[in-house]
Amino acid sequence: MSPLHNLPEETLILLLKKKNQQAFSYLYDNYSEALYGVVCRIVASSEHAEEVIQDVFVKIWKHVDLFDAEKGRLYTWMISIARNTALDYRKSKAVLNEQKNQPLSNIVNSKEEQDQTQIEQSAKADFIGFRNILDKLKPEWRILIEMAYYEGYTQQEIAEQLDVPLGTVKTRTRAAFLQLQQLLKEYR
């Protein structure tokens, strides 16, 4: 379901600064599902995603006064809050799990593997049937977006894991963006 975004962003910013229920309702009705989609793809379990999306709204609500329209759009800003909150959550969870379940020596090697399978399984279990336009990307491009955007790897880490030069990771990421732009255009 695609959000409505009827209000121009400037109006929405003014509305949000009033901090009343009307502002909240508008924000929630128009943006929550998109932000929830981002959160779910990162934390990958619906129970945790619900916890995270609440934090996301509290943060947006609290920090809207700090939002600087010169540096970008409000929607972009909200998405990055959603993404960062979810990635932080994911990291803290991963750390907790390791501490509980594993002897120290195993952590280094199996961390990624374990995360990966865990996330894939729970993602499939929880969100069967969510549309994934990324599946239509060239596989070697898709993995870059997924690792960078939803899993929070740095490009250096991606280069090491996939064993390709850093420069290639960057130009391929751009190629992925361009193809994605095209796909989104067709979809509209």
Place this chain on the structure above:
Amino acid sequence: MDIKGYISSGIIESYVLGLASEEEVSILNCIRKNNVEVEQAIAEAEKTLEELADIQAMAMPVSLKEDIWNKLNAENLVASSDPAEGNETESSTIDYNIEQNSGEKSEAVIVPRKSYNWAIAASVLLVLSVGANVLLYQQNNETKDKLTKTSASFDQQQASLATLQDKWRLVQNPEIKTIPLKGVENKPDLHALVFWDQLSKAVYLNLEQMPTAPKGKQYQLWAMVDGKPVNAGVFPLDAKVDGTSKMLDIPKAQAFAITLEDEGGKDVPTLSELYVMGGI
């Protein structure tokens, strides 16, 4: 800078993914201010992520809306309730209170006359004292205002005096040659001065009458050496327009000229942007 190459390096995508280094981000912020193409590419990449979020939106449990609203309320992050809402019940309770109060008042009116006199005297004194304070306060503010204005104009004059003194020192020095640069054909009103130390070969430039360089541009001085232009440095962006700036040392030249170049200067002058020149 090769903007096409910069964009296709993938730096913008790294940036919108939040993966660019601090250094990369500060370079990018600098470039985006001066370059529409880069700014546009950033906006497009951000738009892509927004549309991706739109398309991947997911339905949320219905109860969450209320949960979050309650959470915001509990954390005291909500503006106190709208006066437009819930008016009726509130106003009726207020009316009721007023009625009660007026009942009490009618009894309280009978108060000994004497205490009123005291009260009147005290009020008069209070009014006088407040009046005096306001007057003094205003006067104080006026004085302060004048003082800041005077000291600002003093600072300004000091600064222009210092600039003049700098220039005077150069003009006075017998080793220094002053070379006037005159505006070219279509810019007859412009002129600048080059001060050239014949001993140390140091070159100073003063933009006597030149428009402020537009954003992203910088004036560059050239020495004409045996018919070839030699870079004599760019006029610093942070220098005062009427100030004198030290440029690169030039051992030998037959003429000087100034062109307007992209920030940072060029290796070869852009002749269509020639502003002033003058022979020795």
